[in-house]
Amino acid sequence: MTVTRRCEASGARGIDDKGNLAEAFAPLQDLQFSQTVDKVRSWAESNGTGDRKGVWGISGAAGTALSIAGTVALMFCCPMFAIYMWFTFTHLDGSVRRFVEFAQNEGLHGLWQAWPQPSAEAWYTLLSFGLFQAALQRFVPGKRFEGPVTPNGNTPVYQANGVSCLLITLAAFLTAWGTGLWNPARVYDLFGEMLAALNTFSLIFCVFLNVKGYIAPSSSDSGCTGSFIYNFFWGMELYPRIGKSFDLKTWTNCRMGMMGWAFWILCFAVKQYQSFGHVGNAMMVSVLLMEMYIFKFFLWETGYWRSMDIMHDRAGYYICWGCLVWVPAVYTSPAMYLTMHGVDNLSNPLALAIACAGAAAIYINYDSDRQRQVFRATNGKAQVWGKAPTYITARYTPADGQEKTSLLLTSGWWGLARHFHYLPEILAAFCWTAPALLGQCLPYFYVVFLTLLLTDRAFRDDMRCQSKYGKYWAQYTKSVPYKMVPFVF
Numbered sequence: 001m002t003v004t005r006r007c008e009a010s011g012a013r014g015i016d017d018k019g020n021l022a023e024a025f026a027p028l029q030d031l032q033f034s035q036t037v038d039k040v041r042s043w044a045e046s047n048g049t050g051d052r053k054g055v056w057g058i059s060g061a062a063g064t065a066l067s068i069a070g071t072v073a074l075m076f077c078c079p080m081f082a083i084y085m086w087f088t089f090t091h092l093d094g095s096v097r098r099f100v101e102f103a104q105n106e107g108l109h110g111l112w113q114a115w116p117q118p119s120a121e122a123w124y125t126l127l128s129f130g131l132f133q134a135a136l137q138r139f140v141p142g143k144r145f146e147g148p149v150t151p152n153g154n155t156p157v158y159q160a161n162g163v164s165c166l167l168i169t170l171a172a173f174l175t176a177w178g179t180g181l182w183n184p185a186r187v188y189d190l191f192g193e194m195l196a197a198l199n200t201f202s203l204i205f206c207v208f209l210n211v212k213g214y215i216a217p218s219s220s221d222s223g224c225t226g227s228f229i230y231n232f233f234w235g236m237e238l239y240p241r242i243g244k245s246f247d248l249k250t251w252t253n254c255r256m257g258m259m260g261w262a263f264w265i266l267c268f269a270v271k272q273y274q275s276f277g278h279v280g281n282a283m284m285v286s287v288l289l290m291e292m293y294i295f296k297f298f299l300w301e302t303g304y305w306r307s308m309d310i311m312h313d314r315a316g317y318y319i320c321w322g323c324l325v326w327v328p329a330v331y332t333s334p335a336m337y338l339t340m341h342g343v344d345n346l347s348n349p350l351a352l353a354i355a356c357a358g359a360a361a362i363y364i365n366y367d368s369d370r371q372r373q374v375f376r377a378t379n380g381k382a383q384v385w386g387k388a389p390t391y392i393t394a395r396y397t398p399a400d401g402q403e404k405t406s407l408l409l410t411s412g413w414w415g416l417a418r419h420f421h422y423l424p425e426i427l428a429a430f431c432w433t434a435p436a437l438l439g440q441c442l443p444y445f446y447v448v449f450l451t452l453l454l455t456d457r458a459f460r461d462d463m464r465c466q467s468k469y470g471k472y473w474a475q476y477t478k479s480v481p482y483k484m485v486p487f488v489f
Contacts, residue, residue: 071233075317079199082329085442086192086336087114094337094440116192123197125190129263132172133255136165138246147305151398152220156239158247158305162254162298169259173266185274187267188339195329202324206232206317209248213237213315235316249315254301257323262294264328265335272339281351282342282435286334289358289432296366303373308461330446334433337443346435358431365424368413375409384412392479394472408472410479417482419461422454458484 084099091114092098103111142161149155176182187194213222213236221238224231240248265287273279297304304310313319346354374382380391392408413420429447436443462483466473483489 068227068229071229075233075321078321079325082199082325083115083192083195084111085329085333085445086195088442089333089336090192090340094341094442096440096442116196118193118197118200119190121186122190122193125187126194126197126201129260130256133165133169133259134246134251136168137161137251137255140164140168145302145305148311149398149404150219150221150238150311153398154219154221154239156219156247156305156310157245158250158302159245160302162301163295165255166259166262166295166298169263170266173263177270183270184267185271187264188271188336191264191328191336195325198325198328199321202317202321205252205324206235206320209240209315209320210236212240231316233317235314235319238312238314240315249310249313249319250305252315252320252323253309254298254304257327258294258297260328261331262291264332265290268332268335268339272343275340276343278343280338280343280345281348282344282346282437283335283338285346285351285355285358286338286342286432286435288355289362289428290335292359293362293365293428293432296362300366300369300373303369308457308464312464330449333446334436334443337436337440341439342435345437351435354431354434358428361424361428361431364413365421365428368421368424371412372409372414375412376407380407380409384409387411390415390479392472392476394469394476396468396470396472406469408469408476410476415480416486417484418477418480419454419458419484420486422458422484426451426454455484 088094088096088099092102102114106113137159140159140161142159142164145158145160147156147158173184177184210228210231213231214224217237218241219237219239222236222240224236225234242248269279269283269287272283309319371384375384375389375391380389383389389409390411392410394406394408395403396406397403409415417423426447429450433444433447462473462477465476469476
């Protein structure tokens with residue numbers, strides 16, 4: 001029995017073509033699944049099995065070869081970028097020019113020598129943090145939350161305890177540091193080793209996810225493409241779980257990814273304090289804004305469980321490796337750079353201005369998500385900006401054949417642009433990077449990456465919604481013509 005037949009026999013419908021990491025490389029997002037039936041698939045069938053058949057408009061054997069090469073290139077190049085980004089920040093003052101000179105002078109041998117080798121302390125730090133987060137996720141009480149119904153008719157259930165877990169994590173950080181049980185500054189010293197260890201772990205973890213998806217999927221929202229490479233990269237299961245309640249995507253995305261982000265940057269701030277005797281206002285502003293954003297994320301965690309990351313992204317290399325390695329390497333990078341370069345480089349008025357602008361952007365991002373969440377929770381009855389909301393009632397049919405209804409909000413923040421909430425998120429990222437000033441360009445890589453990712457996601461959100469809602473989405477785009485930036489785009 002072939003892999004494809006095994007997947008089809010299990011009732012699976014394959015995978016989608018979306019991914020956090022891959023979104024930054026937009027051309028690869030043109031990849032399409034070949035279809036066993038020559039027809040346009042409905043939204044309920046959009047997770048169909050099949051092979052990738054082309055890229056950049058090239059189909060046939062050449063397109064297949066090109067798409068496979070692109071996927072392999074991402075898996076090969078991104079780990080190197082993450083590690084050498086850390087190396088550039090910590091050993092070359094964040095200078096891209098110096099890294100190029102280093103590569104030219106030292107060659108492959110020098111680059112190999114620069115690759116960190118994980119120590120027992122690095123592994124122990126990660127193991128302790130990962131197990132601690134797993135225990136919090138599983139045992140801290142939280143309100144029951146039901147995610148959206150999947151195309152196959154399944155309803156994932158979660159325990160909404162993110163804010164409590166964040167507060168417990170911060171309390172544990174302060175307690176361990178304050179009592180001398182642990183020195184957070186060691187994280188900065190070991191961070192390269194930790195990234196290398198995370199890279200190794202994530203590869204093994206993704207193999208485990210593939211084997212699990214093939215042998216014991218957690219639900220019918222699982223399947224394969226007929227290609228081991230694509231199965232590994234895009235994933236097989238939409239909601240992989242250990243037992244009935246421990247959600248692996250919540251652990252990788254929210255606990256190791258987002259919670260780790262909050263934790264690591266505090267360790268960087270401690271390193272600056274121990275190195276210079278105080279924390280500079282540039283570091284304060286950057287870390288404060290990131291912590292505010294992360295707190296906002298966990299405050300809105302139930303909304304995240306309704307996002308594309310969870311609803312459409314299967315648990316494979318691109319999302320699991322992305323959250324386990326890319327997030328700590330790239331998302332923390334402004335604070336990583338500022339640790340040794342952001343002691344006293346901002347005037348107090350400028351620091352205050354950046355902090356206020358960043359806080360405003362984070363609030364608007366939160367309020368726009370909250371506005372839509374409340375609107376949906378009240379079935380359109382809650383007021384929006386003091387007025388009765390305007391909306392479009394859209395109908396769609398999932399795989400179970402029973403027609404369902406969604407309300408598409410066309411007022412408030414969502415009347416300004418269809419994906420307006422991405423704009424303040426990009427502005428917030430710029431604000432917590434701006435304390436680095438203009439000495440080096442590499443600290444701004446995250447802002448550029450995020451802009452590409454969210455712009456691409458806005459296009460792909462529209463494509464999915466058009467497929468799901470059809471004529472109702474056409475009505476919505478007529479009512480809300482701008483995609484992300486009001487009156488511009």
